[in-house]
Amino acid sequence: xxxxxxxxxxxxxxxxxxxxxxxxxxxxxxxxxxxxxxxxxxxxxxxxxxxxxxxxxxxxxxxxxxxxxxxxxxxxxxxxxxxxxxxxxxxxxxxxxx
Numbered sequence: 594x595x596x597x598x599x600x601x602x603x604x605x606x607x608x609x610x611x612x613x614x615x616x617x618x619x620x621x622x623x624x625x626x627x628x629x630x631x632x633x634x635x636x637x638x639x640x641x642x643x644x645x646x647x648x649x650x651x652x653x654x655x656x657x658x659x660x661x662x663x664x665x666x667x668x669x670x671x672x673x674x675x676x677x678x679x680x681x682x683x684x685x686x687x688x689x690x691x
Contacts, residue, residue, distance in 0.1 A: 596659075598627050619689055620652060625659035641671070647678055652685055 612618065623629045630637045632654060637643050643656045650656060657678070658664050668674060 596625075596627075604631060620685060621654050623650075623654055623656040625657075629656045641667070644671075644674065644678065647681075651681070655682060655685075657682075 621632065623632050626637070626640050629640065629643050633643065633650065633656070636649070638646075640656075640658055644658055647656055655678070658667055658674070
């Protein structure tokens with residue numbers, strides 16, 4: 594169950610172009626396991642564990658669970674996410690938008 598992994602050539606083809614077009618990226622949201630694994634490599638230790646360690650990657654990266662109705666159970670089991678991570682994300686976005 595779950596989404597298929599993105600095709601490898603997509604990141605290889607588009608990531609460098611995107612970063613050239615957007616050179617001032619100051620926050621990257623790592624949504625779901627595939628993004629977290631790609632950007633964090635060995636630091637990715639499962640979605641819950643990686644999201645729990647969000648401060649290790651912040652303010653440049655913010656690992657987030659995939660926004661899916663199937664994750665409502667995860668959100669109910671991890672109330673710290675909304676209380677801590679979402680609050681900090683909102684603050685960081687406000688700062689960046691200035």
